[in-house]
Amino acid sequence: xxxxxxxxxxxxxxxxxxxxxxxxxxxxxxxxxxxxxxxxxxxxxxxxxxxxxxxxxxxxxxxxxxxxxxxxxxxxxxxxxxxxxxxxxxxxxxxxxxxxxxxxxxxxxxxxxxxxxxxxxxxxxxxxxxxxxxxxxxxxxxxxxxxxxxxxxxxxxxxxxxxxxxxxxxxxxxxxxxxxxxxxxxxxxxxxxxxxxxxxxxxxxxxxxxxxxxxxxxxxxxxxxxxxxxxxxxxxxx
Amino acid sequence: xxxxxxxxxxxxxxxxxxxxxxxxxxxxxxxxxxxxxxxxxxxxxxxxxxxxxxxxxxxxxxxxxxxxxxxxxxxxxxxxxxxxxxxxxxxxxxxxxxxxxxxxxxxxxxxxxxxxxxxxxxxxxxxxxxxxxxxxxxxxxxxxxxxxxxxxxxxxxxxxxxxxxxxxxxxxxxxxxxxxxxxxxxxxxxxxxxxxxxxxxxxxxxxxxxxxxxxxxxxxxxxxxxxxxxxxxxxxxxxxxxxxxxxxxxx
Numbered sequence: 001x002x003x004x005x006x007x008x009x010x011x012x013x014x015x016x017x018x019x020x021x022x023x024x025x026x027x028x029x030x031x032x033x034x035x036x037x038x039x040x041x042x043x044x045x046x047x048x049x050x051x052x053x054x055x056x057x058x059x060x061x062x063x064x065x066x067x068x069x070x071x072x073x074x075x076x077x078x079x080x081x082x083x084x085x086x087x088x089x090x091x092x093x094x095x096x097x098x099x100x101x102x103x104x105x106x107x108x109x110x111x112x113x114x115x116x117x118x119x120x121x122x123x124x125x126x127x128x129x130x131x132x133x134x135x136x137x138x139x140x141x142x143x144x145x146x147x148x149x150x151x152x153x154x155x156x157x158x159x160x161x162x163x164x165x166x167x168x169x170x171x172x173x174x175x176x177x178x179x180x181x182x183x184x185x186x187x188x189x190x191x192x193x194x195x196x197x198x199x200x201x202x203x204x205x206x207x208x209x210x211x212x213x214x215x216x217x218x219x220x221x222x223x224x225x226x227x228x229x230x231x232x233x234x235x236x237x238x
Numbered sequence: 239x240x241x242x243x244x245x246x247x248x249x250x251x252x253x254x255x256x257x258x259x260x261x262x263x264x265x266x267x268x269x270x271x272x273x274x275x276x277x278x279x280x281x282x283x284x285x286x287x288x289x290x291x292x293x294x295x296x297x298x299x300x301x302x303x304x305x306x307x308x309x310x311x312x313x314x315x316x317x318x319x320x321x322x323x324x325x326x327x328x329x330x331x332x333x334x335x336x337x338x339x340x341x342x343x344x345x346x347x348x349x350x351x352x353x354x355x356x357x358x359x360x361x362x363x364x365x366x367x368x369x370x371x372x373x374x375x376x377x378x379x380x381x382x383x384x385x386x387x388x389x390x391x392x393x394x395x396x397x398x399x400x401x402x403x404x405x406x407x408x409x410x411x412x413x414x415x416x417x418x419x420x421x422x423x424x425x426x427x428x429x430x431x432x433x434x435x436x437x438x439x440x441x442x443x444x445x446x447x448x449x450x451x452x453x454x455x456x457x458x459x460x461x462x463x464x465x466x467x468x469x470x471x472x473x474x475x476x477x478x479x480x481x482x483x484x485x486x487x488x489x
Contacts (some may be wrong), residue, residue, distance in 0.1 A: 066485055123442070130435035138432050141422035148489075152418055155482045156432070159414060162474045163439035170467065186304060 005209055015203035017042055018234070021196035034110045040107045042197050046101035046205035051128060052168045054093030054209070059161050061086035062154035068150060081217075081226070083150035086141065086157060088216035092209060094132040101125050124167040131160050131167075146224065244254075255362065257486065260354040262363030263370075266338060270371070275341075280334030280375045287326050288379060292386045295322075319389040320448040321441075326383070327376055328437055335368050335412040336429045339420035356486035364417070365476070369409040376405050392451035396461050400451065403465060404444045405474030411436050416482040417486045443467045 021042045028038035065082040068074065068115035104122065109115040116122065138156050253261070270276055298314035305311050342348040351360055380401065383389065391397040415433035419425045447464035455461065 046428065066482070069485070127435060127438045127442075130438065134432045134435045138418065138422075141424060141428050148421070151485050153422060155485050156418060158482060159475065160436055160477050162471065162478065163436045166439050166443070166467075166471065169438070201261075 002123075003214070006207060009209040010204060010211055011201055012120050012228040013207065017197060017201045017204050020200070022092070025193045025197050026191075037107060037110045040103055041194075042194045042201045044100060044103040044107060044204050047096045047103060048125070049202070049203055050209055051093050051097040051100050051125070054096060055128075055132075055161070056163050057213075058086045058089035058093060059157055061089065062157035065103075065154045066158070067149060068090075068180050079147075079150065080221075083146075083154070084217045085213070086154060090132060090135050090157070091216060092212055094129070094136065097132055101129060120172045124171045125177070128131045128164060131164060135160065146223065165186060241384050248253045250268065255356060255359040259362035259366065260356065260358035262351070262360060266363065266367040267370070270367075276334040276337045277442070279337070279373065280330045281299045281378065283333035284326055284330035284375060285382070287329055287388065287457065289295075289385055291322050291326060292383075295387065297321075301381065308369070312375055313389075316390050316392060316452045319383075319387050320451065321445045322385050323380065323389070324404065324441055324444050324448070327372075328434075328441060329438075330375055330379070331408050331412045332430045332433060334423060335409065336416040336419060338364050338367055338413075339416045339424055341418050345353070347390075352488060357487040358480060360487060361413075361417075361480055363480075365410065365413050368413045368416075369406055372409045373402075373439070374407050376401065390452070391455075395460070396451045396465075399461075399465055400444065400447050400468070401474065402466045404440075404447075407440055407468055407475065409477070410472045410475045411439040411440060414475065414486075415485075417483070421486065437444045440471055443471060 005164040021039050025039060025042070026035070028035045051214055061082045065079060065086060068079050068082060098170060101122075105115045108119070108122070112119075117184070135153060139149055139153050142152065241319060273324055295314055301313040302310040303313045342351060384391070412433060415436065419429040419432060422428050443464065447468060450464055455462075
């Protein structure tokens with residue numbers, strides 16, 4: 001899909017989701033403020049899902065980076081590309097994680113009466129936030145050696161997959177949670193008006209993720225090119 | 239993955255990687271008995287934090303609070319004490335465990351090790367050493383903590399199982415993060431900040447298991463389920479670290 005077609009579809013879908021959240025979906029039974037609180041799911045659930053999908057995407061490119069590094073045919077562009085994609089996915093994951101935490105906290109304030117309840121999913125998303133933060137912290141420690149930075153942050157991304165899998169699947173099931181566990185996974189429980197908005201919303205967030213990732217990878221390439229140019233200029237002066 | 243990186247066929251040295259790892263372990267233990275840096279740092283650090291925790295919680299002695307079902311329970315109870323013991327051990331691990339990799343870099347002996355043995359042997363040796371030191375520290379600290387805070391062990395086999403599996407998994411995480419952080423320049427600050435988020439997950443699992451020490455249960459499954467979580471976590475971390483260690487260790 002071309003860049004402008006992607007942006008056009010994304011713009012249309014986002015407008016539709018925002019309109020639909022208030023005009024197509026009706027208030028749902030069991031939620032606060034006459035069911036209006038349920039409308040958060042069109043924005044909160046995709047954010048929460050993408051905060052973990054982003055981690056998996058980042059790990060995929062981290063594995064690819066190390067795989068290329070171990071292979072015989074080492075092309076610099078392919079190595080850099082997989083590193084940038086991994087780092088970009090990590091940044092987006094961090095962003096979606098923050099958004100999911102904030103929207104979730106607002107919902108908790110309205111629905112459960114307190115902005116923070118130590119619900120297992122609240123606990124796990126805040127630890128997830130920390131995992132993302134420490135990945136970016138590790139990257140800042142290797143500013144002068146991009147190859148080493150790429151290699152070591154790929155290793156960290158792969159090892160931190162274990163805590164993140166525990167956070168996404170194990171912790172919320174081991175501890176008692178207030179989150180609905182079956183509402184969205186069982187299609188019969190969700191009414192048609194919600195499906196009409198929720199499914200396009202997931203599609204819109206998917207396109208948003210792809211678009212932001214393309215943008216971030218190209219800015220990272222520009223930053224690296226500028227760094228190399230400055231390095232050459234300094235060497236030429238000497 | 240791709241190329242073969244095991245250097246047990248270096249010519250000068252025909253030991254298996256297990257013998258090499260044990261040799262490294264013996265060397266580290268010898269260096270540790272001479273300088274006592276890691277054990278001393280972790281011991282003093284955890285004793286100081288023990289005093290801090292015990293002092294901070296003195297005010298809670300005898301205080302009753304209502305739990306979710308309306309019963310009055312002591313605020314400073316056994317599971318709370320156990321959780322804080324694990325926070326303490328976790329900080330102790332981060333006070334001392336980075337030493338084993340950092341001093342190889344600082345004294346320049348890392349390259350000699352790289353010549354002498356493969357990355358798998360280095361990882362196994364360091365993991366063994368770190369686990370031993372952490373077990374020794376927790377063996378000293380835990381009884382002191384129990385005396386000072388009046389913590390019960392609860393169900394003894396479960397208590398020992400939690401302590402053993404928790405300490406081993408803790409040192410598995412700390413070892414690989416220490417190896418990562420030792421490659422950076424600002425190692426000290428990085429080690430804690432990168433490692434603690436990974437340990438938080440382990441601590442959640444350990445606290446969940448520790449609660450089970452104080453709940454009487456007839457079926458062994460109630461005890462085994464939380465333990466499996468901790469053991470699996472440790473085993474997964476060790477497996478992945480061993481697979482990826484040569485990317486950390488070699489340039």
